[in-house]
Amino acid sequence: MTTLIINIKELLQVENTPKKMVAGKDMKVLPTIKNAFLLINDDCIIDFGQMKDLSEITSDELIDATGKIVLPTWCDSHTHIVYAGNREQEFVDRINGLTYEEIANNGGGILNSAKKLQNTSEEELYKQSAKRVEEVMKLGTGAVEIKSGYGLTKEAELKMLRVIKKLNEVYPITIKATFLGAHALPLEYKNNKVGYLNEVIHEILPIVAQEHLAEFIDIFCETGYFSVEDTEKLLQAAANYGLKPKIHVNQFTAIGGVQAGIKFNALSVDHLEEMRIEDIEALKNSNTMPIALPSCSYFLSIPYTPARKMIDAGLPLALATDYNPGSTPSGNMNFVVSTACIKMKMTPEEAINAATINAAYAMGLEKTHGSICKGKKANFIITKEIPSYYFLPYSFGNNHIEKVYINGKLI
Numbered sequence: 001m002t003t004l005i006i007n008i009k010e011l012l013q014v015e016n017t018p019k020k021m022v023a024g025k026d027m028k029v030l031p032t033i034k035n036a037f038l039l040i041n042d043d044c045i046i047d048f049g050q051m052k053d054l055s056e057i058t059s060d061e062l063i064d065a066t067g068k069i070v071l072p073t074w075c076d077s078h079t080h081i082v083y084a085g086n087r088e089q090e091f092v093d094r095i096n097g098l099t100y101e102e103i104a105n106n107g108g109g110i111l112n113s114a115k116k117l118q119n120t121s122e123e124e125l126y127k128q129s130a131k132r133v134e135e136v137m138k139l140g141t142g143a144v145e146i147k148s149g150y151g152l153t154k155e156a157e158l159k160m161l162r163v164i165k166k167l168n169e170v171y172p173i174t175i176k177a178t179f180l181g182a183h184a185l186p187l188e189y190k191n192n193k194v195g196y197l198n199e200v201i202h203e204i205l206p207i208v209a210q211e212h213l214a215e216f217i218d219i220f221c222e223t224g225y226f227s228v229e230d231t232e233k234l235l236q237a238a239a240n241y242g243l244k245p246k247i248h249v250n251q252f253t254a255i256g257g258v259q260a261g262i263k264f265n266a267l268s269v270d271h272l273e274e275m276r277i278e279d280i281e282a283l284k285n286s287n288t289m290p291i292a293l294p295s296c297s298y299f300l301s302i303p304y305t306p307a308r309k310m311i312d313a314g315l316p317l318a319l320a321t322d323y324n325p326g327s328t329p330s331g332n333m334n335f336v337v338s339t340a341c342i343k344m345k346m347t348p349e350e351a352i353n354a355a356t357i358n359a360a361y362a363m364g365l366e367k368t369h370g371s372i373c374k375g376k377k378a379n380f381i382i383t384k385e386i387p388s389y390y391f392l393p394y395s396f397g398n399n400h401i402e403k404v405y406i407n408g409k410l411i
């Protein structure tokens, strides 16, 4: 089945030769075609170009996109979409003066979500999570990474990963799974971090690998959670099973997590609200993609990742939502792109690159996602009539999306 979109006001992020990602000054460049067409066949992009070069208008379906912009769907390379219940009480507690750290120390935070998830059946967890997957697809996300990490027992971690697997089988959106058993210390291991890490490494990780439940490994490398030494121990064990790191580092304190990630050839290092010069230096000449999570900074009122310093130093940057019940109860990549422009001083071109091609790279999907390129997945957003693509981040909080196609299917 072919679909032809004609009279596109501007087609964004077009590529003739697919690139891996963009870094530094190149992030300011967003290749586009004005007055364009896009042709897809089933789940694949087969042609695009200027309207004047379109030889004949024959297709099973024809869409006139006069006044509208077409761009690749967003890639969300860091989420915790599979969770049970919510934590709106903690939100109110923070408004009333408690800090995120105080809430966690009182048994709230990640442990609160873990308790809820352990007491939720796999079917119910699937149901709650599927609703969020449907929601983010409508918001224009065509590929997403989802972590475990709210289980914190063998049974519950595997339950989360099976739910992620089922979501990937049921929905057209591409889903990549990450094993985050080392997200927090469960209460039973309060004074026995070594014991819990051994449980993760020797009891859960082998099953995750054997059952192919995750492609990536993650750990919360942070003061009060897991140290750099813990991180290296886990990443070494995961490497033996072929799991690639995508890790939580530098959210509240910079303790060397960036360097640990690079040492183990991490695909990405994520959060980075606290960045030292040596962290930026370490990322240069690495294959590791830094990921910023501006909605988390917004929600927790913590610093934003210093995108300007990083990009001006020649680094690439990806943007993701961090959708989770504690620090970011939002999976809206449109808001992420706006916030990156408004609060992190990224240009619209940089933000769109960071949320498409660089984000695809940060999940190992750059060959199939993240741009309008022949042979890539037919994943794209058709906007409502808008004056220019600047309008997307500028007119923040408003919905500019008219249609979303994922794997060639209208969502």
Ligand SMILES: N=CN[C@@H](CCC(=O)O)C(=O)O
Residues within 6 Å of the ligand: 109, 110, 113, 220, 248, 251, 296, 322, 324, 325, 326, 327, 328
């Ligand atoms: N920082 C660690 N993990 C999550 C939030 C966890 C929670 O509060 O539930 C994050 O990425 O922000």
Ligand SMILES: [Zn+2]
Residues within 6 Å of the ligand: 078, 079, 080, 248, 322, 324
């Ligand atoms: Zn996270």
